[in-house]
Amino acid sequence: MADARALGLRADAARNYERIVVAAGQAFEEVGPAVTLEQVARQAGVGVATVYRRFRNRDQLVRAVVEHVITTEIQPVDIVASDDPWQDLTDFLNRSLDALTGRRVMIALARETDAIGPEAFAPFLRWMDELAGRLVDAGLVRPELVGQDLGAVIIMVLAMTQVRGESDSPARRRYLALLLDGLRPTSNVLPGVPLEPIMPC
Template structure:
């Protein structure tokens, strides 16, 4: 990608992040182009459809805001893990519109979730090896905890008190316990059912 094309790409994606969050999922490519200070034709040259731009926006959030959080590695595996869950929740709470847009594309959302779980695995493995969390935990458990915590995000809680309270409750369930968790289903939680599978 040429340097000017790369600059336009980053400018458009950055503008799209802000425009979607400020205006909502109905934000148009014209509004994004104006925010990026480029022509609409430039947006269409870089992204052949609105769907491609949404995917680029979510990729941007994943690689620049979420994945760096999972790379934290100190000598305190418990703090690394719980701090990561808290930080990821804060990012996603600010990006609710973008997350909802990404989920319009089931395959893409699942691909991104799988990548995120892969990024979580080393941090979870260190915590298990240190004996500070349940040994039966799986990366998908951490992803589900994040999803459950996001259900507590609401407009009346501008300071994030509810999401911090309920995340603390969820995190407490990660600690070692004499009672083993029931096994998960064999079906991938984040994978949509196949067409030939019966409805629940």
């Protein structure tokens, strides 16, 4: 994931980058998808030239906002596993739901502009493969579960962000419980084959 540190920016440039990306994420939700780079600059408290130096167009800014949300709010810390794979899964899904709730415009823009490519989610795909293996080995999920299935589960979590209310609302807890229960071991084998890796946005 690209962030200010990964881009190798100086400390002052990194601070401006962070301010711009955070401000853009807020502006997308408050103003809407038509927000301009000039409006983002005002909200970030930086000059318009500073924004244009880093982002040539809105699509680049959308990509940066999505990556920032993923790396700061969703991504497991250094993709480190605990000794409880089920807890790792539920923590990850809850983090995803919390981070994406209230970001409908960002999600729509990411889909519309194809802002995020497969390479951005490569760490997640590897992590999901490893997690699926650990869950199966522990007998906590259907034995035919694979990493691609967990990718589909994240898509389902995205659909849950459309449910009105707070991220910890009874409705969201209910649907997440239903979703997780569908992964539990059962005598009914999943039909078909898993989809190719699919991106959360």
